[in-house]
Every structure is written in C-alpha cells, then in structure tokens.
Amino acid sequence: MEDILPQDMWVWRRIEDVARKQLESYGYREIRTPILEETRLFTRAIGEATDIVSKEMYTFTDRKGRQLTLRPEGTAPIARAYVEHSMDKISPIAMLYYIGSMFRSERPQKGRSRQFHQIGVEIIGTTLPVADINVIIQLRNMLKSFGLRDFIIKLNSLGCSKDKDAFAEKLCGYLRDKEKLLCEDCRVRVKKNVLRVLDCKNENCKKVLSKAPNIGDSLCGMCNKHFKEVKDMLEKLQIEFEEAKNLVRGLDYYTGTVFEVTHPALGSQDAIGAGGRYDNLVKEFGGPDVGAVGYALGIERIIMALGKIEEQIPKxxxxxxxxxxxxxxxxxxxxxxxxxxxxxxxxxxxxxxxxxxxxxxxxxxxxxxxxxxxxxxxxxxxxxxxxxxxxxxxxxxxxxxxxxxxxxxxx
Ligand SMILES: [Zn+2]
Ligand SMILES: [Zn+2]
Structure with missing residues (x-):
C-alpha cells in the first residue's frame, strides 16, 4: 500500500475532478459505500473459485467473530446498497458512480498496489443494449478528457448464465485430453472456473486454445441479438472497438456484454479498466429482477498510461x-x-x-x-x-x- 504525497496529488485531483464533472453531465450520481463488507457478499457475488476470492481478498475476523473483507471491487457493494435501500422504488433506473480505494493482496507489480483506486459506474434497472452503449460512450469520452489517446476498447459477450454453462461444458470437453499441455494455473481453472483459461497469457495455453470452441457460437438467440445490437450501435456512433473472442472477466457475476480498455503504454498487463453486464446479481442479492451494466477503471493505471504531464501550479x-x-x-x-x-x-x-x-x-x-x-x-x-x-x-x-x-x- 502506498502513500500519495502532496507533490503527486495534483494528478489525482485532476483525474477525479474531470471524472466527477463528466460523469455528472451524463446523469450519474455519486455513491459511497463502506470500505468493509461482510465477506460472504463478495464470495457470493464474485465467486468462490475466482482469483480474487480464493487468493486476493483481505479477510479477517473482528472482535465479535464476524467475517469481514476490505472491498476488492465496487460492484457487489453497490448492488447490495441498491437492494438494501430499495433504489428501484426511487427511480426505474439507477445511474451511480464511485471513486474510492479497493484492496487486493495480489503480488504487487508496476501500477498495481494492494490498496488501489477505482472510478466506476453502474446503471441498474435495464437489460437493453442502449445502456451498454451509454456506459461505453461515457467511458471513452472520459478517457479522452483525461488526455488519453491510443487506448483500445475490446468487446465480447459471454451470454446469459445458460449460455455460459453450456460453453463451459463444451470448453471442458475440448480441454479434457489436453490438460497436461496447460500451465499450472489453468489446470486448476479447468476444474473450478474454466472460462478463465481463455485469457491466460501463457504461450502454451494460447496455443492449446487456438482451436478451442468459440464462446460466440454458444450464445442463444436473445444474447446474440443483444450483442449484435451493441456492435451495430457502436459502429453507427463511430466508436471504435475490437471484438475480442477470448475476452472473459475474472468475476463470476458477469453475463452478456463484457469489455476491457487497454493501453499500449502499460506493457503486458495492459488493462486500464473493464466492465460488462451483470444481469443476475441484483436478483441474487434478494432484489428485483433487473439488468445492470457498469465498469471500473484503475486510477493508478490511468496515471501510468498518461505518462509525464505538466503540473499546473496555481498563481x-x-x-x-x-x-x-x-x-x-x-x-x-x-x-x-x-x-x-x-x-x-x-x-x-x-x-x-x-x-x-x-x-x-x-x-x-x-x-x-x-x-x-x-x-x-x-x-x-x-x-x-x-x-x-x-x-x-x-x-x-x-x-x-x-x-x-x-x-x-x-x-
Ligand atoms: Zn443467452
Ligand atoms: Zn494457462
């Protein structure tokens, strides 16, 4: 975990100020949830077999024996708050944003520390593709307002949970006699969270996967239509994106559209942020059956991608x-x-x-x-x-x- 010192603070402030103004001009309203939540909130939402839950969460027992976790991401707490405060009764669509610290005890690497900071949005209350577009347009324009160029939006669809299950089964079948060719991590993933094998960076795993079944072929009619509409709207609005057939997300709650923003200045771990749909999460938390879509960006990663910028010293x-x-x-x-x-x-x-x-x-x-x-x-x-x-x-x-x-x- 790192200190952010006064001489570096101005960059942070500039990003946060630009973000707030921009987000509010799209109608998003700020929400701040506690830094701590009950552990089971994250294990339920993100999934037991994910890297985040199995290896990276700061989890501890408090004096009264309660299992607590420093939030590793912002979506699960917001979905919880949405249900807890019956936000669906206030407005049919909730458009929320947050800026704050997240915590993961992963191996620290360039641009990643154990306490890191994210800017994120959630639109809760609709399954329509136009909400996905709204989120992606705002994300793209905000990155431009930060002064970022050359970033790439990568897009895929995981389909609904039925499609995801069907594809997972197909992929397991394909990998059955190839397990010894996979890296150690992937051998575990095959058993616990097979979709994650798809975005392994290991060269051998990539080779094995080059002939793997395509997630796009497992989409049902509805999910296919949704994804087509998303791509069509992006094209008509002249928003550049790349279709990335192997893009999956490291969290179980994602369904349907998923996306990632990468920047060449960041090297091999090149993601600035990512997002997608999570149409089942609110219902799973005991709320109404509403669709939702959002993203989270890493502020440290944005700063790295920006490189050197001149500080504007006040008069x-x-x-x-x-x-x-x-x-x-x-x-x-x-x-x-x-x-x-x-x-x-x-x-x-x-x-x-x-x-x-x-x-x-x-x-x-x-x-x-x-x-x-x-x-x-x-x-x-x-x-x-x-x-x-x-x-x-x-x-x-x-x-x-x-x-x-x-x-x-x-x-
Ligand atoms: Zn589907
Ligand atoms: Zn692998």
Whole structure:
C-alpha cells in the first residue's frame, strides 16, 4: 500500500475532478459505500473459485467473530446498497458512480498496489443494449478528457448464465485430453472456473486454445441479438472497438456484454479498466429482477498510461512580514486577497523567519510575487512588492496593493 504525497496529488485531483464533472453531465450520481463488507457478499457475488476470492481478498475476523473483507471491487457493494435501500422504488433506473480505494493482496507489480483506486459506474434497472452503449460512450469520452489517446476498447459477450454453462461444458470437453499441455494455473481453472483459461497469457495455453470452441457460437438467440445490437450501435456512433473472442472477466457475476480498455503504454498487463453486464446479481442479492451494466477503471493505471504531464501550479502570492503588528496586517491582507482574487494561493509566514528565508520559502512554494510588510511599511501605509523572477522591488500604497497583485499575476 502506498502513500500519495502532496507533490503527486495534483494528478489525482485532476483525474477525479474531470471524472466527477463528466460523469455528472451524463446523469450519474455519486455513491459511497463502506470500505468493509461482510465477506460472504463478495464470495457470493464474485465467486468462490475466482482469483480474487480464493487468493486476493483481505479477510479477517473482528472482535465479535464476524467475517469481514476490505472491498476488492465496487460492484457487489453497490448492488447490495441498491437492494438494501430499495433504489428501484426511487427511480426505474439507477445511474451511480464511485471513486474510492479497493484492496487486493495480489503480488504487487508496476501500477498495481494492494490498496488501489477505482472510478466506476453502474446503471441498474435495464437489460437493453442502449445502456451498454451509454456506459461505453461515457467511458471513452472520459478517457479522452483525461488526455488519453491510443487506448483500445475490446468487446465480447459471454451470454446469459445458460449460455455460459453450456460453453463451459463444451470448453471442458475440448480441454479434457489436453490438460497436461496447460500451465499450472489453468489446470486448476479447468476444474473450478474454466472460462478463465481463455485469457491466460501463457504461450502454451494460447496455443492449446487456438482451436478451442468459440464462446460466440454458444450464445442463444436473445444474447446474440443483444450483442449484435451493441456492435451495430457502436459502429453507427463511430466508436471504435475490437471484438475480442477470448475476452472473459475474472468475476463470476458477469453475463452478456463484457469489455476491457487497454493501453499500449502499460506493457503486458495492459488493462486500464473493464466492465460488462451483470444481469443476475441484483436478483441474487434478494432484489428485483433487473439488468445492470457498469465498469471500473484503475486510477493508478490511468496515471501510468498518461505518462509525464505538466503540473499546473496555481498563481501564488507570499506575504513576508517582519514584526508583530506587520504579521497581523499580513494576515488581514491575505484574507482580503483570498476573498477578492479567486483561485489564488496566498501564503503567510508561520515560522518567524528572517526576510531572506521567507523569500526562499516563497520561491519553494512557487510564488510569483512577494508582498513585504515591515514596521516601516506599516508606518507609511505602504507595502513593498517583490517580483520573484526579476527580483525587482517597488513600493505600493496599501489601498492599491490588491489591484497591483492582480495585474502582476495576470501577466
Ligand atoms: Zn443467452
Ligand atoms: Zn494457462
């Protein structure tokens, strides 16, 4: 788990601010669920045999013997909240988004830590393809607003649970006499969660799977129609995507449309985020029989994919003061500047340092202008303004100092 330090925080803030604005312009509303849930919520939703549940969850027993888990993902808690608060009674469609920490104790690797952060959305209340499109369009436009280019949207359909079961059986049949050719993980997957064999990155497994049955051939009429419509709408709306026949998701609750966004800057683990339909989950949690679709993006992964970007430093003023009364004067002036000039950062000295070290501090904080107030300035009702670039100093009347600052910061 990592600290996010002040010097890195601006990137995070920029992504979160852009995301919030963008999501709300599509009608999504924010939801915050607890960081802890009962363990069985995740084991039921995500599936006992998945990597997340079997290897990666932070699960512990509290003082009263309750089994709890730090949330490894956001969809199951939101489906729980949807049912618990009868959100279907409030509106036929719930459009929710979240930004927050998730936890998985996987082997840390580049761009993946044990506490990581996700931005995600869920549309609950419809099975129509147009909801899938809504989610994908918003996702694509948000990634563009972050400044990301070259990402790829990969798309597939797993079909309904009947189709998934039928395909799993077919795939098991195909793999029956080939198990010794598979990697160790896949040999376990064949028994527990065979679909996951499809997206194994091992070269031998890929070879074995090159002639495997196609998940698309197992889709029933309804699921076929749904997937066709999704692809057709995306094409008509000129949203680029790649059909990825081997794309499956590591969570059991997915049905129907699944997608993944990848970026070449991320190397072999190239997913920025992923999503899809989970039409049975709300019902399984005791709620109404409603369809749902959503996605989650990793903020760390977005930052990695963005690479180097220039920080926009806010316009900054430092008020350097010498003496007791000037300090009070400085605090008053700082308040006035903050009130009158929006979006400007004003520092005052809180250390009682020499003028020289206050200048140094101003420099370190990126101040363009320093206002100097000493006993002399106080007596003459004037201040001295120092331009930190040219090191020029001019005397300005106390009553016009804010105008002067505004002028200088505007340049
Ligand atoms: Zn189906
Ligand atoms: Zn494998």
């Amino acid at each position: 900054t003023v430092f008020i350097a003061t010498m003496g007791y009364e000037p300090k009070i004067m400085g605090l008053q002036l700082a308040e006035e500047i903050r009130k009158k000039l929006k979006g400007i950062t004003v520092f005052t000295d809180v250390k009682g340092s020499s003028l020289k070290s206050q200048f140094r501090n101003a420099d370190r904080n990126g101040a363009r202008v320093v206002i100097i107030i000493g006993e002399d300035e106080l007596k003459s009702k004037k201040t001295t303004i120092r331009d930190m670039k040219s090191r020029e100093q001019v005397s300005v009347g106390m009553d016009t100092v804010i105008n002067e600052i505004e002028k200088r910061l505007g340049e």
